[in-house]
Amino acid sequence: xxxxGINMHRCSFQTEKCGKTxxxxxxxxxxxxxxxxxxxxxxxxxxxxxxxxxLFLNPSLDFPPPPSISxxxxxxxxxxxxxxxxxxxxxxLMKKKVKQYxxxxxxxxxxxxxxxxxxxxxxxxxxxxxxxxxxxxxxLLASRIAKLDERLDALQEEPEISQITxxxxxxxxxxxxxxRLLYFVEINAIGLRKILKKFDKRFGYRFTDYYVKTRxxxxxxxxxxxxxxxxxxxxxxxxxxxxxxxxxxQGRSYLSIYDQPVIPLQDPxxxxxxxxxxxxxxxxxxxxxxxxxxxxxxxxxxxPIEEQVDDSNYHFMSLILNLxxxxxxxxxxxxxxxxxxxxxxxxxAAATVCGIVIGAMAVxxxxxxxxxxxxxxxxxxxxxxxxxxxLFLGNTLYALAYxxxxxxxxxxxxxxCGLGSARAVNRRYISDCVPLKIRMxxxxxxVSASALGMAxxxxxxxxxxxxxxxxxxxxxxxxxxxxxxxxAWLIYLIWLCISFREPPRExxxxxxxxxxxxxxxxxxxxxxxxxxxxxxxxxxxxxDDPEVDDSxxxxxxxxxxxxxxxxxxxxxxPSVKVQLLIYFMLKYAMEVLLSxxxxxxxxxxxxxxxxxxIFLACLxxxxxxxxxxxxxxxxxxxxDRQILLVSEILVLIGILLSFNxxxxxxxxxxxxxxxxxxxxxxxxxxxxxALLSRVMxxxxxxxxxxxxxxxxxxxTIARVIADGTITxxxxxxxxxxxxxxxxxxxxxxxVSIVAxxxxxxxxx
Numbered sequence: 001x002x003x004x005g006i007n008m009h010r011c012s013f014q015t016e017k018c019g020k021t022x023x024x025x026x027x028x029x030x031x032x033x034x035x036x037x038x039x040x041x042x043x044x045x046x047x048x049x050x051x052x053x054x055l056f057l058n059p060s061l062d063f064p065p066p067p068s069i070s071x072x073x074x075x076x077x078x079x080x081x082x083x084x085x086x087x088x089x090x091x092x093l094m095k096k097k098v099k100q101y102x103x104x105x106x107x108x109x110x111x112x113x114x115x116x117x118x119x120x121x122x123x124x125x126x127x128x129x130x131x132x133x134x135x136x137x138x139x140l141l142a143s144r145i146a147k148l149d150e151r152l153d154a155l156q157e158e159p160e161i162s163q164i165t166x167x168x169x170x171x172x173x174x175x176x177x178x179x180r181l182l183y184f185v186e187i188n189a190i191g192l193r194k195i196l197k198k199f200d201k202r203f204g205y206r207f208t209d210y211y212v213k214t215r216x217x218x219x220x221x222x223x224x225x226x227x228x229x230x231x232x233x234x235x236x237x238x239x240x241x242x243x244x245x246x247x248x249x250q251g252r253s254y255l256s257i258y259d260q261p262v263i264p265l266q267d268p269x270x271x272x273x274x275x276x277x278x279x280x281x282x283x284x285x286x287x288x289x290x291x292x293x294x295x296x297x298x299x300x301x302x303x304p305i306e307e308q309v310d311d312s313n314y315h316f317m318s319l320i321l322n323l324x325x326x327x328x329x330x331x332x333x334x335x336x337x338x339x340x341x342x343x344x345x346x347x348x349a350a351a352t353v354c355g356i357v358i359g360a361m362a363v364x365x366x367x368x369x370x371x372x373x374x375x376x377x378x379x380x381x382x383x384x385x386x387x388x389x390x391l392f393l394g395n396t397l398y399a400l401a402y403x404x405x406x407x408x409x410x411x412x413x414x415x416x417c418g419l420g421s422a423r424a425v426n427r428r429y430i431s432d433c434v435p436l437k438i439r440m441x442x443x444x445x446x447v448s449a450s451a452l453g454m455a456x457x458x459x460x461x462x463x464x465x466x467x468x469x470x471x472x473x474x475x476x477x478x479x480x481x482x483x484x485x486x487x488a489w490l491i492y493l494i495w496l497c498i499s500f501r502e503p504p505r506e507x508x509x510x511x512x513x514x515x516x517x518x519x520x521x522x523x524x525x526x527x528x529x530x531x532x533x534x535x536x537x538x539x540x541x542x543x544d545d546p547e548v549d550d551s552x553x554x555x556x557x558x559x560x561x562x563x564x565x566x567x568x569x570x571x572x573x574p575s576v577k578v579q580l581l582i583y584f585m586l587k588y589a590m591e592v593l594l595s596x597x598x599x600x601x602x603x604x605x606x607x608x609x610x611x612x613x614i615f616l617a618c619l620x621x622x623x624x625x626x627x628x629x630x631x632x633x634x635x636x637x638x639x640d641r642q643i644l645l646v647s648e649i650l651v652l653i654g655i656l657l658s659f660n661x662x663x664x665x666x667x668x669x670x671x672x673x674x675x676x677x678x679x680x681x682x683x684x685x686x687x688x689x690a691l692l693s694r695v696m697x698x699x700x701x702x703x704x705x706x707x708x709x710x711x712x713x714x715x716t717i718a719r720v721i722a723d724g725t726i727t728x729x730x731x732x733x734x735x736x737x738x739x740x741x742x743x744x745x746x747x748x749x750x751v752s753i754v755a756x757x758x759x760x761x762x763x764x
Contacts, residue, residue: 084184087133089126089191097122098195098202105203112203119199120211123192130188137181138235144174145238152242168246175239179272200573212761314435315501318380319442322426323449324495325384328488330453331460332391332417333361334594334620335481336398338461338612341598343478347407351599352730352737358595359723360411364418365716373424373709380433381502383425388493390420392486399482403474413482427708433503448624455620460484462613477609568705571697575762578755579692580714582648585748586681586688587715589651591722592741593658593674594619599726603734604665615671619678630683641763644687645756650680652749660738691763 097119104110148170155163196208336343340354375383394416401410426446434442464480475483562568572580597616601607607615634643654677657669692711700707722741729740756763 089188091191094195164246171243208762317499318501321500322429323445326426327449327453330450331457332485334454334457335461338458338598338609339477349407350730352727355723355726359720360414361418362716362719364415365421368419368421369424369712372422376425376428380429381500387420387422388489390416392489395482395486399479402479451623455617458613458616462610562705575695575759578759582688582752583711584714584718585752586684587718588722589745590681591719595723596726600738605667622679623682626679640687640691647680647684648753655746
């Protein structure tokens, strides 16, 4: 603690005496002080966090605002062990090499083949350097743990408490060194991904696909050892098991329970190691897999600072209100599906007009998602108020259309409901205002609320099979869904006004934009220096590369969100486009299955509204059990891209089995094929969004035009087209409806499978 105080006092003193601007002087002192503290850092995680908090969060220090979280953590990790500096990926050298290749190709002194060969060789050398060092450090750690195991075996049944404490601290120190090694691998994996993206963007060549394809599947490949931990699991298991055993022995060594100190059930070091291993190996569990459906993107290598910032904005009841909004909206979407065809016929339209009735909500959602996403930059409360009012009015109009005998009132009501879609706000609230430590649970809650709403909507419609009149208002199976949802949204609106708390936004409102940008640039330029004093003696080394890096790795631009769909589209790599196509395909197939279910089952099987409602509710109830199974077991046994491809093939099989050809159409065929298609699409959605969040540019993780909005728009447009297809196919007659609507699903599914195979090796 005293050393931290001395360092900060020296920093403040030198800043006051500095003859240059405070920002530039702060830059030099920051680098020196980080190095001074980090080379003495012996693994005391709490002291290290305290230093970061003091440097970047103390409002009494009039220093420029901090850089991004990922920059801070990356730099701090790089400085943890000075002797490791030579083993990191030399990103700066490769970046200059890419620029040099571009200049040489412009003047014609180099051809593309030579560039690819030379850059591939450079990458191979960098990866070999990383992997050999990784294996060496693993060996040292293994030897160290083996010696500690010998000391543990030598302990008697009732050893001295001091011996147990000493041995426990030795295991913790080994665990902290393992954690540093995991961060070392993760930093290099991030650097490798970034330089590959940079090369592709500069030359317009699919080098990433070529490089991963030729290296990842080779028997002597070292690439997978960077992206997947090798041998780390045994070390993690040994450390956690022995720490737990020592904790038990220490507890038995005390004479009384009152002598025992309060010890956490699991050592924090073990928790940190397991989190790092999971992040590095892409292994997952049910909660993580479920959270991936929300596509709430997070920064790489999140730091403790982020948790403290988030805590000030977090309000539990506000989170519950956002999840309730998600649940009610999904109920509102699917509660009309079992009765939409009957409602259309009662107003004098064809049964297949149900496609327009159901799809009108999705049409409006295409536009509402954009303005709600932009609105959430300034407020969360006002968009939710608007959403509740729009949905209350929309459902009221939907219910009144029966007595007014107006199809237009019905459609306007559904459009109003779509204009109240605040899912972009719900996602944004979780991303911005929920602490990192519970963000995964909140994201899983978002998906669970959606799945529950999808199941409850049709089930509720099945219960509303009654008919009565109050004054001139008719209440029956067609109008009751509208009246019930109108009352639900009115109650929600009152609850919202009473309980919601708007998160504070003082920093965004009070800080001058221009001043902050200048200060950010100044500090970032300083933080690009290596954390070594020797680097400060060679400032020209940073200035000899005047390249303006416009790629996604550029620190200044990577922190700025895109401002238009055009800018967002330019950031989409082929892999991202394929993932969005897959998302479009699965939403199209699911919408066709759900929206035409009432028409198809009535025509082929003479099902009642209650039977259709039960079928749709059962489909919705499969979401959580399937995700539990996939998230807990399947995703830990296979790679995401393997699950992705298999799920697409299963969706294709479900579509093929749904066609009515040759043999008479049966309930078993319809229900079985629908179940295969729906369950496979649900699994596909989770894996697809997980891969999408990894291959998408970090600039799309925030702002109005973020990754969540792009996926929402892709899915919503798919639903609109699917519902429109149902209505158009209705003109060919009910007998043709099923096969005609399945043909586009089949075509898009085949195209998405081909595209997945084409980009398969870039999905990592």
